[in-house]
Amino acid sequence: MFVVVFRILLWKPFFERKDIVGQPDKPRILFWTTIFGAWFSHMSENGTIELPYWEQNPKCADRCFISNDRGTIDVSDAVVFYYCDLNASDMPDRRAQGQKWVFWSLESPTNCDMTPLVSWKTAINWTMTYRLDSDVLDAYGTITPKKVPTVYSFESLRDQWMRKSIMAVWPVSHCDTFGKREHFVEELRKHMRVDVYGKCGNYSCPRFTGCHRKFAKKYFFLLSFENTICKDYVTEKLYFTLLFDIIPVTFGGADYKALAPPHSYIDALSFKTPKDLAIYLKQVAENFDLYKSYFSWKGAHDVKRFTYYTFCNLCAKLYSSSFHERSAYPDVVQWWNDSSQCRGWNKDTMTLS
Structure with a gap:
């Protein structure tokens, strides 16, 4: 049986941190995985972007940093894992008690391998998917x-x-x-x-x-x-x-x-x-x-059509009271797979089954 063991970080949330010039820090979002095998295309050379990060996002009122630098996990307020790129043997070996781990997917449960998620089914705090009952909605349009x-x-x-x-x-x-x-x-x-x-x-x-x-x-x-x-x-x-x-x-x-x-x-x-x-x-x-x-x-x-307002919504959630609340999915596999009620069309009966 695969057992998940963490080292607890000496971590402070963004509102208790200072940036490198001594100013109040902003929430930091870490992409732990790639997205369909590639990093988010709007990253700068040092692997960081700041919201709102280009003119298509005028509604992105809150400011957050997004990074794919795994070395920043000790100062990250949210860690994002893309469903299709999950690797059970390549997950963080440490986490902070108040840090939010976010399960993200634009694909349906049947389109990617569920196996890597099973070992981490109790480690997720928030979901960010097309599902209307997600913690952060990521709609295609x-x-x-x-x-x-x-x-x-x-x-x-x-x-x-x-x-x-x-x-x-x-x-x-x-x-x-x-x-x-x-x-x-x-x-x-x-x-x-x-x-x-x-x-x-x-x-x-x-x-x-x-x-x-x-x-x-x-x-x-x-x-x-x-x-x-x-x-x-x-x-x-x-x-x-x-x-x-x-x-x-x-x-x-x-x-x-x-x-x-x-x-x-x-x-x-x-x-x-x-x-x-x-x-x-x-x-x-x-x-x-x-x-x-x-x-x-x-x-x-x-x-x-699909925009990147999703990250603005995630950023806003880090500023909200939800960030201060303790939350975790008892079984994100059950939520994601079982309750998605995926079916197929049966040509013999001409019904869904």
Whole structure:
């Protein structure tokens, strides 16, 4: 049995520390792991950045230091571990009693190896994920009401609609997934045309070449299908698609009604079968009044893709009363894996299982 043993640090929280010039210190956040095998790209040469760290983050009101220098663990107020890069044999050998260890993930539980986390399941204080019940929310995007509503041009939309000729497009890079979206699309293609781009199809559109803009010119719908069907898991596939004049068709475990405006998407899993979905999509594509109803929300809402406000939120939490409170997950594996309720689509029963 793997036993976790720590050396206790002679550590002071930031509000009891002074910086090198004798001024009150700021909270320090240490990235212990890489993120998908690489360090956070906005680090300076000495491995440190300070929030707010570039002009895209005007809302980052609080100031914190972020570092990947493991030598700073003795003065770090939070230590962040990215789920997919965890290594059970490469964890800190010491920690401070008041130091917050943060479990971070943008991936669903099924997309990375759970094994390294098991040995450390009682060591986590805070979670920072896409899950709505995380201590720090790390969403792939946001949809918010506009301060000043604008007028959306339905005349321009009608011109686009008349030029569109193909039902749906599916850009995809993972062909065999836990959620079995590929089986759903296989059935769907029996009833309507779906052009598949990427590693799993016959069409290609290199990244960063304006693919979605090209898709919006010829397709009525884009399949925004997640690779896993897990609680709250919704990625940039939805948010990025909403930026264009093409209707996203979703497939996932999130409560889309709570995340997106009514009539901004079509939920594939709300239909009994892929055939039923195809019948409805054809109705929408053939009727402009029905089609345009899926764009009415655009004049009243703004969509933002993934930003790094997450670190601003983590920084703010270190300034809050939560930092002073003792907190720890009795079993973060249970919270992350079991309560995420990940399922897959069964092509035999055409249900989730």
